[in-house]
Amino acid sequence: MKNIKKEKSGKNEGEVACCPVCQSRAVGYIAKERLYCADCCVEFSTKKGMLLVFALSWEGELRELKKIG
Numbered sequence: 001m002k003n004i005k006k007e008k009s010g011k012n013e014g015e016v017a018c019c020p021v022c023q024s025r026a027v028g029y030i031a032k033e034r035l036y037c038a039d040c041c042v043e044f045s046t047k048k049g050m051l052l053v054f055a056l057s058w059e060g061e062l063r064e065l066k067k068i069g
């Protein structure tokens, strides 16, 4: 087994480093191009430079909040 260290050097273009709604950094990928913010409980996805923000409704449906970009 080789130990592979991933070191972050600078920002990757196109990567979302923080939540577009609350600017929290408690975001993580839940799927490819889909991220979730643990602080304000929204999902957002990145598509070719455009950012889509979704909110979960009471019924568990995703509702589009806003588009950025």
Ligand SMILES: [Zn+2]
Pocket (backbone or CB within 6 Å): 019, 020, 021, 022, 023, 024, 037, 038, 039, 040, 041, 042
């Ligand atoms: Zn947030």
